[in-house]
Amino acid sequence: MILHIDLNSFFARVEQQAQPALRNRPIGILGKGHKGARTCICAASPEAKIYGIKSGFSVWEAKQLCPELILVPPDYPKYLDISRRFMAILGEFSPWVEIFSIDEAFVALQRNEKSEIPNSKFETNHKFQNSRHRAISNFSHWEIGHSFEIRNLKLGITEAELQEAIIVAQSIKTRLKQEFGNWITASVGIAWGKIFAKLAGELQKPDGLVVLEQKTWLDRVGNLSVGELCGVGYRLQEHLKNIGITTIRHLSQADAGQFVARFGPAAGMRLWQIGQGIDRSPVEPSHNLAPAKSIGHQITLDHDQTWRVVYPFVTKLLQKVGRRLRRAGLAAGRLSLHVSLAGGDWGDSLRHQPALTSDAALLRSIHFLWQRARIHPSRPVIRLGVVASNLKPAGQPILPLFPALEREDALTKAIDKVRNHYGEGSIEWGSSFNTEIGNLRDWRGPRAVLDQ
């Protein structure tokens, strides 16, 4: 069985838990750069959602719908800490936890084909068995009919497995309340596959617990839009609409050949299988995931700034990319710069052999791309992005033939050491000094600036 656990209106509920004055009131958490003209709502409380306010709305739009909306600045370090503790709670119940986003995850209660775990890390499953046994023994009975049904299953899942899944789900909800308080709630969906578990979780919000059974799932969700299925986005929904498929029931009645011809053998078959209630995608614990193919950062500027003055933002983004590269023990074989300008986008990249790791080498490369851009200095810029790709393992020793590179490498190591000790913003290149990305002070003690 697979559980999908989603923390309801996560950022907003965390703030309501922390600040009782915000409870039962419509609140909107502001996005990054919340002082600018492009500020949007990045999360809305359930009370705000009643007015139709959703993530991505501009503050102006949201205020039109609900003038009494309370705007709350974001506190990302707090959300990250709560998220880590949430994932750790899930890890008490199963070694197979797939982090799907900051506030949702899949949990497999039985090993599935590909979700192997390294023996060295989990030599025994005592920890998980203990949590589950404790959970089961605490439930001498469970309420049936509140939001889920238990029926005999004949399609590969035993009743005992189903009952265990329900008890684990209830125990997770109880643990969340113990750890964080009553205002941080989760909706749990239980099903035989990830897509269907996520769909089940969507059926009751907030604080829901819904089981979808293979035998009856279509009766229950057949009339829902295909867009409710995870992975069916706006464009695919439009394609499906063009061939007369708007609901999940339509999807279940479609012909496999038609899908293969239209969407290709892989995507077409996958779509057809979902319509038939088949989803064999495994729950992948994070240590099983493929390594990153690229590392990038981007920023949407608070207000239009001209090309002439945005270079400090580029170098700031680059330093964040460099830091993540080195933490992951990687080097960039290619560095790209992306710019969204009023009236069109621009992008360029450079290949590097050997691959780059040091701040100085990355800065040289981005400066070259910057100069090559030939964008008019007065042209307004909306968004900037820096991406390192073609990633390779770092750590190849620098030949003593190039003492300058050796010095740069040593300098980068020293800078990283200062950042590890005093925080990310404690030392930075002069070209990005006083350029704010985010709104929190991210260093302690004095601050150092390096000449570029």
Added chain:
Amino acid sequence: MSEINETVQVAMLFRAGEVRPAAFIWNGHRYEVTRVTLAHKTRLGDVLQWHFAVETKGGGAARLAFDTLSLGWQLEAIG
């Protein structure tokens, strides 16, 4: 809540595995903590900080931060 970011004196309560702020003094006034509504931790470099969102007697709220290096407390915000 208004941002304050001032050093404050805090009395702590240690009880049955629970550690929480019990009261703090700010601007010459003593505030009794009735409940911790949320606690979380952050890192600034290699220093761990604990943050407590608390309710105070009389229905007020505050945010306190404990720095594990200096062992000092800050009143981050009050409202």
